[in-house]
Amino acid sequence: xxxxxxxxxxxxxxxxxxxxxxxxxxxxxxxxxxxxxxxxxxxxxxxxxxxxxxxxxxxxxxxxxxxxxxxxxxxxxxxxxxxxxxxxxxxxxxxxxxxxxxxxxxxxxxxxxxxxxxxxxxxxxxxxxxxxxxxxxxxxxxxxxxxxxxxxxxxxxxxxxxxxxxxxxxxxxxxxxxxxxxxxxxxxxxxxxxxxxxxxxxxxxxxxxxxxxxxxxxxxxx
Amino acid sequence: xxxxxxxxxxxxxxxxxxxxxxxxxxxxxxxxxxxxxxxxxxxxxxxxxxxxxxxxxxxxxxxxxxxxxxxxxxxxxxxxxxxxxxxxxxxxxxxxxxxxxxxxxxxxxxxxxxxxxxxxxxxxxxxxxxxxxxxxxxxxxxxxxxxxxxxxxxxxxxxxxxxxxxxxxxxxxxxxxxxxxxxxxxxxxxxxxxxxxxxxxxxxxxxxxxxxxxxxxxxxxxxxxxxxxxxxxxxxxxxxxxxxxxxxxxxxxxxxxxxxxxxxxxxxxxxxxxxxxxxxxxxxxxxxxxxxxxxxxxxxxxxxxxxxxxxxxxxxxxxxxxxxxxxxxxxxxxxxxxxxxxxxxxxxxxxxxxxxxxxxxxxx
Ligand SMILES: Nc1ncnc2c1ncn2[C@@H]1O[C@H](COP(=O)(O)OP(=O)(O)OP(=O)(O)O)[C@@H](O)[C@H]1O
Ligand SMILES: [Mg+2]
Numbered sequence: 001x002x003x004x005x006x007x008x009x010x011x012x013x014x015x016x017x018x019x020x021x022x023x024x025x026x027x028x029x030x031x032x033x034x035x036x037x038x039x040x041x042x043x044x045x046x047x048x049x050x051x052x053x054x055x056x057x058x059x060x061x062x063x064x065x066x067x068x069x070x071x072x073x074x075x076x077x078x079x080x081x082x083x084x085x086x087x088x089x090x091x092x093x094x095x096x097x098x099x100x101x102x103x104x105x106x107x108x109x110x111x112x113x114x115x116x117x118x119x120x121x122x123x124x125x126x127x128x129x130x131x132x133x134x135x136x137x138x139x140x141x142x143x144x145x146x147x148x149x150x151x152x153x154x155x156x157x158x159x160x161x162x163x164x165x166x167x168x169x170x171x172x173x174x175x176x177x178x179x180x181x182x183x184x185x186x187x188x189x190x191x192x193x194x195x196x197x198x199x200x201x202x203x204x205x206x207x208x209x210x211x212x213x214x215x216x217x218x219x220x221x222x
Numbered sequence: 223x224x225x226x227x228x229x230x231x232x233x234x235x236x237x238x239x240x241x242x243x244x245x246x247x248x249x250x251x252x253x254x255x256x257x258x259x260x261x262x263x264x265x266x267x268x269x270x271x272x273x274x275x276x277x278x279x280x281x282x283x284x285x286x287x288x289x290x291x292x293x294x295x296x297x298x299x300x301x302x303x304x305x306x307x308x309x310x311x312x313x314x315x316x317x318x319x320x321x322x323x324x325x326x327x328x329x330x331x332x333x334x335x336x337x338x339x340x341x342x343x344x345x346x347x348x349x350x351x352x353x354x355x356x357x358x359x360x361x362x363x364x365x366x367x368x369x370x371x372x373x374x375x376x377x378x379x380x381x382x383x384x385x386x387x388x389x390x391x392x393x394x395x396x397x398x399x400x401x402x403x404x405x406x407x408x409x410x411x412x413x414x415x416x417x418x419x420x421x422x423x424x425x426x427x428x429x430x431x432x433x434x435x436x437x438x439x440x441x442x443x444x445x446x447x448x449x450x451x452x453x454x455x456x457x458x459x460x461x462x463x464x465x466x467x468x469x470x471x472x473x474x475x476x477x478x479x480x481x482x483x484x485x486x487x488x489x490x491x492x493x494x495x496x497x498x499x500x501x502x503x504x505x506x507x508x509x510x511x512x513x514x515x516x517x518x519x520x521x522x523x524x525x526x527x528x529x530x531x532x533x534x535x536x537x538x539x540x541x542x543x544x545x546x547x548x549x550x551x552x553x554x555x556x557x558x559x560x561x562x563x564x565x566x567x568x569x570x571x572x573x574x575x576x577x578x579x580x581x582x583x584x585x586x
Binding site: 117120122126128129130137141142144215218 | 294319320321322324326332336338350379380381399
């Protein structure tokens with residue numbers, strides 16, 4: 001394969017990966033965020049006590065998280081068709097990717113919020129804050145660095161997951177690697193895909209870390 | 223006779239100056255369900271005077287935090303009433319509680335400042351919560367930081383401040399909504415003695431200048447002695463003693479108070495002496511007596527007269543002059559032969575001078 005052809009393949013695959021990861025990462029996190037907040041604040045004696053619903057949501061989240069991604073992709077094909085109008089292609093791949101993102105991000109957000117010192121919630125209550133004010137002014141503000149880190153982790157995981165959506169013709173880097181590198185014995189394609197993925201993950205991680213550090217005021221040197 | 227509505231309102235909002243700020247009426251607080259419930263507060267009666275600094279002291283687990291958290295409704299009574307400035311806290315719904323809380327400031331042992339906000343924005347938080355606009359907030363926060371001596375630290379984050387500075391931010395934040403009552407839960411327990419003194423001095427100043435009522439809880443005798451005009455001593459969910467700080471500490475009636483006082487006052491006996499101490503005398507023993515007297519100037523003449531009155535064979539084992547709630551107060555531990563005539567002579571001297579005494583025991 002000529003270098004031009006390889007570059008062209010890689011470039012198209014990269015754009016597909018970025019498209020899938022960006023859309024599913026954004027939508028999945030937007031849905032996952034409130035679920036994570038709910039999980040972290042709806043236990044017994046917490047801000048929005050609803051222990052039963054909390055348990056139910058927790059169970060669903062666990063079920064979704066323990067389903068292997070490739071099985072999820074296949075299992076929800078009817079739902080994907082309903083939502084995307086098709087069950088193959090990049091657009092279709094975004095549906096299972098988004099669904100996998102929601103519980104993953106929700107649990108990370110829950111953990112980030114649970115990390116916050118209970119004394120801060122107590123102080124805000126003592127000021128006469130409403131539960132909603134406590135969420136926006138205390139919990140989200142204080143958890144911001146951890147939530148940014150969670151989002152970074154989600155995107156990195158999504159890059160990995162997106163390699164599997166070749167099964168529904170989703171395309172992307174992983175798919176390219178499998179089809180050319182593995183099935184057609186073109187190790188140089190495989191190598192190129194791996195290198196691009198490594199660089200991509202590195203970039204995402206560094207950008208995420210830098211952003212989280214900027215938000216984190218806990219260990220500043222005078 | 224009917225009172226016009228406007229006048230009734232005026233009366234409601236301006237209760238008589240000598241009405242207490244907080245009263246606890248037969249307050250009991252249980253945690254947990256019936257079978258294995260735990261009684262954290264047991265029939266507590268307490269009055270917090272308006273404009274005063276009242277201290278609640280007790281050992282860990284005595285129920286101090288539980289007690290103070292009932293005042294702003296962070297915890298609910300199981301039975302009894304907590305009345306704050308004429309309002310029964312237990313009778314308030316969530317909305318009522320929130321507006322009450324905006325009239326009560328609170329400071330904490332671990333400051334509880336938001337790490338993501340600067341000193342300025344931490345002080346601004348209660349004002350944002352109360353719905354003030356940015357301009358009004360700015361107008362309030364500046365003077366508050368000035369008041370606590372942190373005007374030059376406004377844009378610092380908590381991680382860039384010392385413990386004492388953090389507590390000053392906490393105090394400014396607690397004062398932001400111009401409360402009528404300040405609650406302090408171990409506000410100085412995480413600070414070194416010097417910083418503790420400066421924070422206590424600040425609280426004292428706020429009390430004097432703003433006329434703010436302060437209810438503070440602590441396990442440190444020193445804190446109560448330094449600033450509280452009134453004190454309540456707690457032990458396992460009960461208030462065992464309460465009154466003017468000076469009265470309670472100069473004449474403690476309850477064992478818990480005595481133990482806590484002994485641990486902090488300058489008149490602790492050395493360990494070896496304590497182990498040798500017996501409650502009944504045998505022949506040739508010496509008697510150990512603790513004398514307490516009011517006023518600092520009494521110390522010198524007293525020690526001198528003691529020696530001449532009782533005879534040469536008197537040892538002074540410990541002595542200290544302390545200040546309690548601003549009044550000087552002295553303690554002296556002396557030992558002399560436990561013979562009938564020496565004891566009689568000493569007792570005559572005590573009666574004549576009006577000294578209060580306590581026999582600690584006998585040593586060989
Ligand atoms: N939410 C709760 N559930 C069950 N028990 C509680 C709860 N809060 C406090 N207690 C118990 O009530 C008792 C009094 O607690 P509290 O925190 O009021 O003590 P404290 O005097 O403030 O102690 P410290 O000096 O250690 O802060 C303790 O035995 C504690 O275990
Ligand atoms: Mg406590």
